[in-house]
Amino acid sequence: MSHKITHIAIFASGAGSNAQKIIAHFAGSHSVKISLIVCNKPGAGILQIAEKEGIPALLIEKDVFFRGSSYIPELQAASIDLIVLAGFLWKIPPALVKAFPRKIVNIHPALLPAYGGKGMYGRFVHQAVVDNKEKESGITIHYVDELYDHGQIIFQARCPVLPYDTAETLAARVLQLEHRHFPLVVDELTRQNTV
Ligand code: GAR
Numbered sequence: 001m002s003h004k005i006t007h008i009a010i011f012a013s014g015a016g017s018n019a020q021k022i023i024a025h026f027a028g029s030h031s032v033k034i035s036l037i038v039c040n041k042p043g044a045g046i047l048q049i050a051e052k053e054g055i056p057a058l059l060i061e062k063d064v065f066f067r068g069s070s071y072i073p074e075l076q077a078a079s080i081d082l083i084v085l086a087g088f089l090w091k092i093p094p095a096l097v098k099a100f101p102r103k104i105v106n107i108h109p110a111l112l113p114a115y116g117g118k119g120m121y122g123r124f125v126h127q128a129v130v131d132n133k134e135k136e137s138g139i140t141i142h143y144v145d146e147l148y149d150h151g152q153i154i155f156q157a158r159c160p161v162l163p164y165d166t167a168e169t170l171a172a173r174v175l176q177l178e179h180r181h182f183p184l185v186v187d188e189l190t191r192q193n194t195v
Pocket residue numbers: 012013014015016017018019086087088089107108109120121122125175178
């Protein structure tokens with residue numbers, strides 16, 4: 001009996017450590033395949049990961065993404081069922097949100113709705129959390145809509161912010177949380193009949 005494979009595209013533009021964890025999680029899976037890596041930054045670490053893992057990579061251009069097809073034909077040609085944003089910093093254009101309703105998820109390194117929005121990414125998030133002397137931070141995995149860091153929250157996990165934390169030490173603690181939870185949450189989404 002054959003069963004349908006869930007094809008995932010990971011959009012990433014940074015080091016790609018979350019992408020790496022997700023790829024490792026699904027290695028050998030018969031039901032889920034990481035079919036495409038989408039990246040907007042030539043030279044990004046994620047592209048080396050894609051090459052090493054033998055996953056096709058699509059380097060995208062701003063004009064096509066925001067004023068052209070948004071690469072919807074390429075995603076459809078790869079039979080993509082679920083888009084996972086793992087350190088992808090461009091806003092997702094409305095046409096792409098519409099083409100993949102509730103099928104795009106993002107990870108954000110803070111407890112949304114706090115510390116989200118334009119310009120709030122990576123170390124800027126952690127610096128703001130430290131500057132405000134927050135006692136707690138964490139991660140948020142959410143559906144993507146047309147607004148930055150705004151769609152329905154799927155999962156959150158928390159960690160303490162310690163008195164001696166810098167943006168760097170906090171970033172490392174939060175990244176560990178991301179690595180632990182993101183693959184499992186994506187796995188859970190592929191098991192629901194929603195993707
Ligand atoms: C992750 O911490 C992710 O939460 C963050 O970028 C990092 C990517 O790291 N995303 C955002 O800030 C989105 N607003 P990685 O490339 O090592 O996975």
